[in-house]
Amino acid sequence: MIYNYLKNLISRFFIKLRKKRVNFVYDSDLDSLLKSLEVKDRIDSGSVKCFVCKETITFKNIGAIAKVKGNIEFICEKPVCISNFNK
């Protein structure tokens, strides 16, 4: 249940990302990412920070998810962060 919820949620962000032409996590990466369910725990505990501005990421403010040097990174929804990341 949580897996499907999270997957649907994150799929929406990928659509957002495609429009902004940010590199997004490939489906296979997303699957392994979500299978661990670690992400949800990390977000729930407030330990995930925006890659650009270091603001705490919640399920409400995720703007983008991307792979940076092999790590999954989260970017908040602020347009300035997404455009900075996209440079």
Ligand SMILES: [Zn+2]
């Ligand atoms: Zn940010």
